[in-house]
Amino acid sequence: MIVDRNLRWSVIFHYAWKSMLYYIILSIVVYLLHDYFEVMHLHLPFDTISALSTALAIFLGFKNNNAYDRWWEARKIWGLLVNYSRAWTRQVVTMIIATDPTDPEEAKAVKEFQKQMIYRHMGFVHALRVFLRRRHDYNETKIREIYEEENDYADARSFLAPKEFQLFCHKNNPPNYLLELQGEDLKRAYEKGWLSDFRFMKLEESLVEFNNIQGKSERIKNTPFPRQYSFFSRVFVFIHASLLPFVFIEELGWVSMPISVIISFVFLCLDLVGERSEDPFENRLEDVPLTDISLTIETNVKEQWGNKDFPEKKRVEGVVF
Template structure:
């Protein structure tokens, strides 16, 4: 997620230079053929581009609104995960208890296992939802597969759990199953009353809901007809602009056409970059940062102080 108020122009250029090069070459060619060589006599009326610009602006506005809704829903889902993680840790610590002094150590071990396993669930869900990217010095993205890289969970799971965990088709869901089994074990031993068992189970269900809602966004792409036709319409609009302005503006048609085309291109890119919030791109929901926030909060609730360091590029981007 980009946190800088002002975007770096090298990033803007990185995503727009190919299209901008086409706009500039087309504008120069139309001007030279029309005014310098006098070989081009095609001139489009101004009303033509006005109608097209209005329709395109409405279309891009609709696309961007819906793309932002997907991004914001993803952020709200992970905001709920932060809240329920804090609640889960508090409930495990305060609700699982035994009046038998001889069982205190065993209860504490169970609590520790469940609290730390939840941290592993959060990191696993992050990896499960997205691919990993690395950022080089120019701000460009280099993509690496992260399908089986759950190394962040190693320190929060037992060796046997981690071995089975890595072989599962849905590792985060497997961890929730283990949490449910530990709740059942605590209930049978009398460490949980009926009410407290149901309360903790309800929190586990919320984690299932959070994962399911995240997977729905991840596995259901933004309707491709919107993305495809927005690119087509922006291309057509930019291609017609020089033919509209060259007769009235002469050489000034070149910068005017390029600037107007740049505006519509950026509007299209804003929606395109926001429509898939779990791909770990520059503009996406900062799942890594949120995961580390949850880990810090949970460890603090448990009474530890070895908090993880925040990861960011140092370039105004929170991962």
Template sequence: MIVNRNLNWRHILFYTWKSLLYFFILSVIVYTLHHEFDMEKLTVPFNVIALLSTALAIFLGFKNNSAYDRWWEARKIWGLLVNYSRAWGREVLTLSQEPDGIPSEELTAWRERLIYRHIAFVHALRVFLRHPHDYNENGEDLIEAPNDYADIRPFLSQEEADEVLSKHNPPNQLLLIQGQELQEAYQRGWLSDFRFVQMGETLTEFNNHQGKSERIKNTPFPRPYSFFSRVFVYLHGTLVPLAFVEELGLFNIPLALLINFIFLSLDQIGEMTEDPFENRPSDTPLTSISVTIEGNLKEMLGEKEIPPKPVVTGGVVL
């Protein structure tokens, strides 16, 4: 997620330089043909461009609002995951107890196991939703990054980690094991009927968070919006130099480039927002949220070594 108020221009140009180069070359060609080769009919009425600009702005605005809704829904889902993760830690530590009221070493180990397994679930869900890529220190380019399931191994036993990673859906497998552990605790008398049901409902909420995230991940933004917005931006940008070349002459080149940059930026905003789990600079900061949950739960266990939050690099937190 981009957190700096001022965007990095190197990052902006990384995504727009090819299109801007096309619009620049086109503007130069239009100026040369019109003024050097006397092709005075190579123009388009200004009113046509004005109408196209208005229609394109409305279209891009609608597209960007829809894309932002997807991004914001993803952020709300993971915000709820933070809340329910804290509730899960509290329930594990306070609702489970020995029949005689004195916690045993087995119960203490069981509590720690369930909390650590949930940390593994959060990290596994993050990896499950993302592509295995990250961005360099300037947030400019894709590079290989340690965004893989190795992050969950410190929280599981070797056997359990191997079992979970052999499944197509590791996060779902972890929730299944959590449910089995609850059943075992209920049979041993560590959980009453009501407390067993209560903790089972919390596990169901984790299923809901995963399912909602998968719905966004697996349901692409309507392709016609993305396709036609790019077509309309290039069509509009191709006509812009033809509307001002006669009156503005050489100044038409920077003006056309500026106008095209504005519409190109609007289109790119929607493109970068519509899929919030692709591990791009503007996406939902799953790594930061996962580390926050990990730190909260470890603190509830009384541990002193709390993981630091990911640093902001190049104005981006992942």
């Protein structure tokens, strides 16, 4: 997620330079044909572009609003994950109780069990982040080399037992596997008497919420923004930019070149804003900062447990991943 108020022009032109080159070449060609080769029939009436500009602005506004809704829904889902992670840690610590608090061996076993449940949850959070970002092919070039962070299940290794991690890595849905382990361990705690019926149900409800959070995230990940909107927005922006020089050349002369390029650039940016916001789990500059949120959860949970070994967050040139 980009957090600086000012965007880097190098990043903007990384995505826009091909279209900008086309706009510049087209405007120059139209100017030369009109003024030097006196091809007078190149001119188009202003009403033509005016109607198209209005329709295109409405279309891009609709697309961008819906693209932002997807991004904001993803952020709200992971905000819930933060809240339920804090609640889960509190529940594990306060609700899993030894049947005989005076027995040091049982008290130690309960403490180890609590730690296992809490640390496995941190593994789940990191695993879910990787799972949502992992299933696609990264094709971006130099900008990815600058900004891309590691996206690997190894981030969950330190929170899981070695045997669990080996099995975890071979699962089709690793985060869901960890939730299954959590449920099985809750059942064992209940059988040992460490959980009452009520406390068992409350902890199980929290696991269900984690399932819901994962399912909602997968729905956004696996259901792309309707591609007809993305396709036709690109087509309409291209048509609009191709007509602009023909509208202004008669009245503005050489000034039509920078004017048409600037107007085309504005509509191109509007299209790119929607395109870069519609899929919030692709590990790109504009996406929901899953890594940062995961580290926030890890920090909060460790603090609740009493571990001061907090992870270090980082920001790369105004971008938070």
